[in-house]
Amino acid sequence: GENVEQHPSTLSVQEGDSAVIKCTYSDSASNYFPWYKQELGKRPQLIIDIRSNVGEKKDQRIAVTLNKTAKHFSLHITETQPEDSAVYFCAPVVGLTLTFGKGTMLLVSP
Amino acid sequence: GAGVSQSPSNKVTEKGKDVELRCDPISGHTALYWYRQSLGQGLEFLIYFQGNSAPDKSGLPSDRFSAERTGGSVSTLTIQRTQQEDSAVYLCASSPGGALFVETQYFGPGTRLLVL
Numbered sequence: 001g002e003n004v005e006q007h008p009s010t011l012s013v014q015e016g017d018s019a020v021i022k023c024t025y026s027d028s029a030s031n032y033f034p035w036y037k038q039e040l041g042k043r044p045q046l047i048i049d050i051r052s053n054v055g056e057k058k059d060q061r062i063a064v065t066l067n068k069t070a071k072h073f074s075l076h077i078t079e080t081q082p083e084d085s086a087v088y089f090c091a092p093v094v095g096l097t098l099t100f101g102k103g104t105m106l107l108v109s110p
Numbered sequence: 111g112a113g114v115s116q117s118p119s120n121k122v123t124e125k126g127k128d129v130e131l132r133c134d135p136i137s138g139h140t141a142l143y144w145y146r147q148s149l150g151q152g153l154e155f156l157i158y159f160q161g162n163s164a165p166d167k168s169g170l171p172s173d174r175f176s177a178e179r180t181g182g183s184v185s186t187l188t189i190q191r192t193q194q195e196d197s198a199v200y201l202c203a204s205s206p207g208g209a210l211f212v213e214t215q216y217f218g219p220g221t222r223l224l225v226l
Contacts, residue, residue, distance in 0.1 A: 034214070042219075043201065043217040043218060043219050043220060044153065044201070044217050045217070046214050046215070049214070089152055089153065091153075097155055097158060097166065097168075097169075098143075098155065098215070099155065100145075100152040100153040100154070100155075101152055102151060102152040103151075103152050
């Protein structure tokens with residue numbers, strides 16, 4: 001099956017700084033790469049995704065970059081705000097099933 | 111419209127008892143997923159339903175776990191003879207179900223199960 005790793009497991013930044021979370025996967029057949037945000041006690045919500053025919057996608061302060069050769073994709077958050085504090089999960093897809101990483105806890109301090 | 115709903119929101123049970131967890135997907139969504147999230151862990155895939163096709167049960171951790179989906183809509187996840195390690199949040203998600211490519215999954219609020 002797919003092996004997924006996220007780094008770092010925790011990330012603390014000051015408000016206004018940038019944050020980058022990296023996700024590596026093992027199955028070269030993966031073709032869809034979403035990132036989910038889960039606030040404390042709430043359900044995961046999709047924040048950005050990218051398909052395998054695209055190298056980068058941006059939506060306001062967040063972006064995702066994909067390196068299929070190296071089998072990793074990264075979440076970039078610029079100008080971080082306290083409300084960005086949450087756990088972020090990558091979930092590369094093989095077939096029709098997502099395999100979630102263990103999550104990265106992002107803490108943005110005012 | 112209404113999102114994915116799950117019930118109960120919280121369930122406390124004694125070890126050895128059976129529990130049933132319910133998921134109501136978004137109307138019209140043909141794909142339905144169950145996940146488990148243990149404290150401080152990522153989401154673990156359990157089972158996937160797509161329309162009338164045979165479900166993908168590859169994530170079920172043991173034969174104590176089963177799920178069904180009646181009429182292509184509501185799904186029930188059943189855990190028999192619960193164990194303490196079954197304590198987790200059980201999340202359901204649905205998607206429109208294009209079957210040819212993966213679509214965004216919409217998650218329910220989860221059922222928090224505690225086995226004493």
